[in-house]
Amino acid sequence: MTEGARCSDLDLVRRAQDGDTDAFGELIDRHRRAVFRAALAAVRSPADADDVAQEAFVTAYRKLGSFRGDSSFKTWLLTIAWNRALDRRKSVLRWLRQTVTPHEDADGTPRGIEHIASGRLSQEERLAGAEFQQALRRQIAALPRKMRDALLLAGSGEYSYEEIGRMLGCPVGTVKWRVFEARRVLKEKLDRKLRNLP
Amino acid sequence: MKDPELDESIDRAVRELMSAEPRPGMRHRVLARLESRQVRWLTVRRLAGSLALASAVLVVFVLAGRGPETPPGDGSAALRPPLTRLEHVPGAVVPIVAERTMPPGPARGTQPALSVPDVFAAVAPDPPPAERVEAIPALEPILPLAVARLETEGIAMREFGVLPLTIDELQIEPLSPPR
Numbered sequence: 001m002t003e004g005a006r007c008s009d010l011d012l013v014r015r016a017q018d019g020d021t022d023a024f025g026e027l028i029d030r031h032r033r034a035v036f037r038a039a040l041a042a043v044r045s046p047a048d049a050d051d052v053a054q055e056a057f058v059t060a061y062r063k064l065g066s067f068r069g070d071s072s073f074k075t076w077l078l079t080i081a082w083n084r085a086l087d088r089r090k091s092v093l094r095w096l097r098q099t100v101t102p103h104e105d106a107d108g109t110p111r112g113i114e115h116i117a118s119g120r121l122s123q124e125e126r127l128a129g130a131e132f133q134q135a136l137r138r139q140i141a142a143l144p145r146k147m148r149d150a151l152l153l154a155g156s157g158e159y160s161y162e163e164i165g166r167m168l169g170c171p172v173g174t175v176k177w178r179v180f181e182a183r184r185v186l187k188e189k190l191d192r193k194l195r196n197l198p
Numbered sequence: 199m200k201d202p203e204l205d206e207s208i209d210r211a212v213r214e215l216m217s218a219e220p221r222p223g224m225r226h227r228v229l230a231r232l233e234s235r236q237v238r239w240l241t242v243r244r245l246a247g248s249l250a251l252a253s254a255v256l257v258v259f260v261l262a263g264r265g266p267e268t269p270p271g272d273g274s275a276a277l278r279p280p281l282t283r284l285e286h287v288p289g290a291v292v293p294i295v296a297e298r299t300m301p302p303g304p305a306r307g308t309q310p311a312l313s314v315p316d317v318f319a320a321v322a323p324d325p326p327p328a329e330r331v332e333a334i335p336a337l338e339p340i341l342p343l344a345v346a347r348l349e350t351e352g353i354a355m356r357e358f359g360v361l362p363l364t365i366d367e368l369q370i371e372p373l374s375p376p377r
Contacts, residue, residue, distance in 0.1 A: 021229060028225045036220035046218045053220060057228040058235065136211045155212030187204045 009073040017064050024064075028057055031074055034158050035081045038167065041152035042085035044141070052088050056081035075166050078159070082167040139189055143182055150178035 009030070015023035032053065039052035060080050067076055140148060146168075153164045154175070161172045168175060 021232070025225045025229060028228055032220050032224040036224075037216055037218070040216060040218055044215075049218070050221055050224075053224065054228050054231060057224075058231050061228075061232055132207070133211055133214070136207060137215060140208075140211060140215065152212060152216055155209060156216035157213075158216075183205065183208055186208055187201065190204060190207075 010069060013064065013067060013069075013073055016061070017067075024061055027073065027077075031077055032057075034074065035077060037156050037158050038078050038081045038153065039085040039088075041149055041156065042082065042089050048088060049085075052085045053081065056084045059084060071166065075163050078163055078167050136186070136190065139186055140182075143185065147178050147182035147185065150175050151182035154179045 009027065012023040012027050016027065035056055036049055036053045039056070040046060040049035043049050043052060056077065060077050063080070067073065140151065143151065149168060150164065153159055153167070154161070159167075161175050164175045165172045
């Protein structure tokens, strides 16, 4: 973020702290996509992410007085959004545990990936296929949460590693390690399944 | 399996997962939420204020309903005046004050200021003479309890002593002489 943009965000924050709702509206327009996608990485549902993003902005408005300017407004806002998203994830997760269908079959095979095991297509064609992409998305969903969060946030292109570290509450090195591990686990699983073709 | 191809597939899948856009009008939705929360908060505050005021009024009425305490008399240890219970007003108690010195009268043309006990006494109905209940007599002074002295039996102590130990001299068989 450029110094000019940072000053501009700060000016808007000061005006919003004085009660200028238009200034806060401007902040919403600037950061709504970043907030929405951060929420999406956690809750993985666009409808829930939209709701969480709104709650995050409302919370940020109420806590504007506590924003001291130690970090950028965007980072501060993203931390609030991430915490709200985690709260939502925890509340839905309990319900989902009772009703969700498992991502894997009884023998541990992720659902959908057996359709890729076809000898008629080349590996490149299989990789590009829609079914493969669908199976890959399921594998991503099946990753441990910490790895998946880091992978999705880093892969979205919206956030720097420093911002992701602030959101997740861990150092930048840990974020990079989680992303690396997530990719390694995914490649291992996919490679194993694809090589088991007849 | 080539690594770069899998990397590319993973990147593509992550981009697709994270490519969703927020619905248009986020600004309006958030500001509308803020406005509705503000209205709700003001309503809650007003309601809390009304409840606090109502509670304060209730407390004043309850305290006033207990009636005035009798003023201190000539300094002697006087008991509280007897109380009259009204049959037709459950729980209501009207103190009977034998003497009441009126404060200096107000200036002509002005209303005398009434205290809360005066107001209460003024509105409390007089009990009908036929139904007046006898006054509760004062309590008699409480005499100290008489407790009989407890007779105890003396415990006879017997003289006893410990005799000194007697230890017999130890007899050890001598060792057999060496050959």
